[in-house]
Amino acid sequence: QKEVEQNSGPLSVPEGAIASLNCTYSDRGSQSFFWYRQYSGKSPELIMSIYSNGDKEDGRFTAQLNKASQYVSLLIRDSQPSDSATYLCAVNPHLTGTASKLTFGTGTRLQVTL
Amino acid sequence: EAGVAQSPRYKIIEKRQSVAFWCNPISGHATLYWYQQILGQGPKLLIQFQNNGVVDDSQLPKDRFSAERLKGVDSTLKIQPAKLEDSAVYLCATSGGAIEYEQYFGPGTRLTVT
Numbered sequence: 001q002k003e004v005e006q007n008s009g010p011l012s013v014p015e016g017a018i019a020s021l022n023c024t025y026s027d028r029g030s031q032s033f034f035w036y037r038q039y040s041g042k043s044p045e046l047i048m049s050i051y052s053n054g055d056k057e058d059g060r061f062t063a064q065l066n067k068a069s070q071y072v073s074l075l076i077r078d079s080q081p082s083d084s085a086t087y088l089c090a091v092n093p094h095l096t097g098t099a100s101k102l103t104f105g106t107g108t109r110l111q112v113t114l
Numbered sequence: 115e116a117g118v119a120q121s122p123r124y125k126i127i128e129k130r131q132s133v134a135f136w137c138n139p140i141s142g143h144a145t146l147y148w149y150q151q152i153l154g155q156g157p158k159l160l161i162q163f164q165n166n167g168v169v170d171d172s173q174l175p176k177d178r179f180s181a182e183r184l185k186g187v188d189s190t191l192k193i194q195p196a197k198l199e200d201s202a203v204y205l206c207a208t209s210g211g212a213i214e215y216e217q218y219f220g221p222g223t224r225l226t227v228t
Binding site: 105 | 145155158159170203205215216217219
């Protein structure tokens with residue numbers, strides 16, 4: 001059973017702080033990794049994808065991947081109240097092709113306080 | 115670019131009744147996925163289509179769930195007969211754009227079985 005583990009939270013951070021969200025996965029052969037943001041009552045929205053070890057930055061978001069440790073994280077700088085949501089980590093065994101399939105974690109709920 | 119469309123957005127049925135959900139993918143996206151998301155959990159893949167062929171339906175409860183994707187575009191997911199435990203959000207996602215393995219979700223259909 002391939003698993004993706006996340007702390008369910010809630011993770012509470014003050015406005016303007018850095019939020020750090022973590023995810024571990026069991027399938028060592030996993031190739032691509034995704035972070036989705038899901039507001040209450042809404043569908044998941046893709047915010048970051050990463051497939052190479054190291055950091056990938058996009059605006060206030062940075063995804064970090066360490067395949068040796070089977071660990072992927074998402075940093076949100078200058079956290080805003082609008083960042084309050086559940087963040088889902090998803091793992092794909094493939095980079096491309098018809099066999100691509102996402103396994104999701106249960107999500108971490110982030111609360112940004114004023 | 116228009117996103118993934120789904121209908122209906124909400125549905126309430128009694129157990130043992132049947133229900134159908136519809137999905138229209140992002141134009142040009144060849145791969146279509148149906149996920150089930152139970153409250154407090156991450157999405158779970160039910161079935162994956164590549165064009166109009168099934169790639170993976172290993173987690174689809176085939177005694178009551180069926181899905182089709184005619185002409186490789188729109189897709190329908192049917193449940194017959196519904197059980198109380200089918201109450202969930204049914205999400206359609208598609209991939210096959212500029213970054214082939216990135217999946218984009220529709221707004222989902224919230225099903226309540228009473």
